[in-house]
Amino acid sequence: MTSKPKVVITDYDYGNIDIEREILEAAGAEVVALQAKSEDDLLTAARDCSAIMNQYARVGAKTIAAMERCKVIARYGVGVDIVDVAAATAKGILVTNVRDYCTEEVADHAVSLWLALARGLFPYDRATHRGEWRWQSAAPLHRLRGQTMGIVSFGKIGQAIAARARGFGVEIVVYDPYLSATLASSLGVRQVDKAELLAQSDILMMQVPMTPETWHFLGETEFRAMKPGALVINTGRGPTIDNKALYRALSEGWIAGAGLDDPEEEPAKRASWTPADNPIFSLPNVIVTPHAAYYSEESIRSAREIAASEVARVLTGQSPKNPVNAEALGLSA
Numbered sequence: 001m002t003s004k005p006k007v008v009i010t011d012y013d014y015g016n017i018d019i020e021r022e023i024l025e026a027a028g029a030e031v032v033a034l035q036a037k038s039e040d041d042l043l044t045a046a047r048d049c050s051a052i053m054n055q056y057a058r059v060g061a062k063t064i065a066a067m068e069r070c071k072v073i074a075r076y077g078v079g080v081d082i083v084d085v086a087a088a089t090a091k092g093i094l095v096t097n098v099r100d101y102c103t104e105e106v107a108d109h110a111v112s113l114w115l116a117l118a119r120g121l122f123p124y125d126r127a128t129h130r131g132e133w134r135w136q137s138a139a140p141l142h143r144l145r146g147q148t149m150g151i152v153s154f155g156k157i158g159q160a161i162a163a164r165a166r167g168f169g170v171e172i173v174v175y176d177p178y179l180s181a182t183l184a185s186s187l188g189v190r191q192v193d194k195a196e197l198l199a200q201s202d203i204l205m206m207q208v209p210m211t212p213e214t215w216h217f218l219g220e221t222e223f224r225a226m227k228p229g230a231l232v233i234n235t236g237r238g239p240t241i242d243n244k245a246l247y248r249a250l251s252e253g254w255i256a257g258a259g260l261d262d263p264e265e266e267p268a269k270r271a272s273w274t275p276a277d278n279p280i281f282s283l284p285n286v287i288v289t290p291h292a293a294y295y296s297e298e299s300i301r302s303a304r305e306i307a308a309s310e311v312a313r314v315l316t317g318q319s320p321k322n323p324v325n326a327e328a329l330g331l332s333a
């Protein structure tokens with residue numbers, strides 16, 4: 001009698017795994033759900049798994065080396081920085097992700113963070129709750145029309161942000177080394193180098209994946225090169241901004257404010273966390289949301305269905321729709 005293929009879900013914060021279980025059991029699999037916070041929490045369960053799905057827990061070289069029969073690692077989400085793709089490829093394991101499930105949500109969130117900072121919504125709200133009824137309580141505020149918005153990384157989300165921002169009368173400039181001049185022209189944006197981006201941007205939108213090249217893309221040198229009234233919005237990965245440098249920039253007035261969907265330490269990936277770990281939480285000119293830019297009820301459901309369906313396809317001998325390393329494995333994408 002052949003045992004069922006085992007699918008390990010490393011961690012999840014959805015409340016249950018009913019969606020995943022329905023899809024995977026229909027494909028003949030057994031589902032094992034964990035709440036792992038380190039690779040050591042995964043090793044025993046991963047050893048004989050046929051597939052693994054991860055939300056926040058890292059699936060690194062140590063875990064992959066222990067795997068004896070794994071066929072696919074499926075990431076809940078777009079970024080695969082918490083999967084050692086090179087190690088998986090070397091072992092012949094497919095890696096998949098979930099694409100295009102939250103473009104609208106992230107773009108809406110980024111623009112919401114910008115407008116909340118630019119229009120002083122939080123200072124006004126705090127002041128009125130204290131009993132202060134003064135328009136000056138969020139001063140100085142400046143007209144949005146005529147400002148320059150710089151966008152770092154101009155994929156689908158960057159383009160969706162630009163489409164929304166144009167309605168406020170801002171000029172769009174883009175820094176993306178992988179964007180062709182032809183495509184930039186067709187999208188109606190002006191490409192600039194990093195120095196121009198920093199010098200010109202009144203609003204800097206970061207929508208950047210985590211790679212060795214993007215780690216601390218914004219640090220002390222970059223913040224010192226920006227306008228004193230500039231706002232920084234990050235709905236990409238937290239470690240693309242050096243938070244110690246950001247704290248200095250905000251507290252010493254090098255820039256005016258920041259909206260972050262995730263601080264550098266990425267709390268969801270830690271076994272324990274407190275705001276005291278990061279001094280940016282003490283600043284009034286920072287808005288921080290809990291890595292929620294992607295969230296809507298609709299997007300969460302899509303991510304879960306797509307990730308589980310990718311595993312089901314691989315386990316039933318089909319090609320995944322969102323392979324990350326198919327070409328490196330010599331497979332047709």
